[in-house]
Amino acid sequence: MPNAFAFREGKLTLAKHETPLDICWSRPFPKGATPSSVTVTRTTGGKFYISLLTEEDVSPLPKVKGEVGVDLNTSEIVCSNGKRYATPLKLQVLEQRKRRYQRACRRKVAAAKVSMGLSRNAKLSKGVKLPVSNNLRKAYWKVGRVTEHAANVRKDWQHKLTTSIVRENQTIAMESLYVRGMTASAKGSADKPGSNVKAKSGLNRSVLNAGFGEIARQLEYKAVWAGRTVVKIDRWYPSSKRCSSCGYVLKSLSLSTRQWVCPDCGQSHDRDLNASINILMAGKAILAGADGLRIHE
Helix, strand or coil: CCEEEEEECEEECCCCCCCCCCCCCCCCCCCCCCCCCCCEEECCCEEEECCCECCCCCCCCCCCCEEEEEEEEECCEEEEECCCEECCCHHHHHHHHHHHHHHHHHHHHHHHHHHHHCCCCCCCCCCCCCCCCEEEEEEHHHHHHHHHHHHHHHHHHHHHHHHHHHHHHCEEECCCCHHHHHHCCCEEECCEECCCCCHHHHHHHHHHCCCCCHHHHHHHHHHHHHEEEEEEEEEECCCCEEECCCCEEEECCCCCEEEEEEECCEEEHHHHHHHHHHHHHHHHHHCCCHHHHHCCC
């Protein structure tokens, strides 16, 4: 039984509150449902959200004939049926705005250190607190607000993308990408410094901006709800280097090469579309019993 809130007649009252909360509902609450828990969160932009957990029966969607391979890229998500889902350009605008606000924060922090008689880049000793002015609080709030906005834009795009793919296809094949390894820093160590650090950091930012891990997670749980099948192939499978027409595999293929011609059959390929077609064929082979293409760490 809930002991930290009361939910009566569609109104929520938290513990130690005398009146119900004035909530702007994002969707109608299921009729006859009773929330088992309530979670209150505060975003970096200063907004409060309430999540109510309840049980609901989800009916599977009618079966369809569609099958699709999904190739995840930083600029767009490419499907084997020819559909492309571009990453929102708004995310780039918000990223630039956040950097500008972060620079303003650093300037104000440096000014506060100077007012304490320290240098601009000095590290504060343990137990010494930085005087926080109202302007610095406003600067932090601006960073939090634009971060929250970007998260909402990304989440909206991801849900629309994954819902569309699940509704239109019965079988969904995708690669088991290791996002943490893909976004590892290239700085190296003091003894062995890394190379192309700036380019790698830009790639890392693009991967995290698209949210590969969240897209895969949403596809998996939505597929379970809808009665669809999601199959993951080994991330070392050469989906981009393999010709989807004859099966020829290139020895190497740089990341900057977006179009290539098969030296064996002469077929011209779009790198991402070709990869998505190979992913679908590998996924169907796994469902048919090809254990060699399954995920291998």
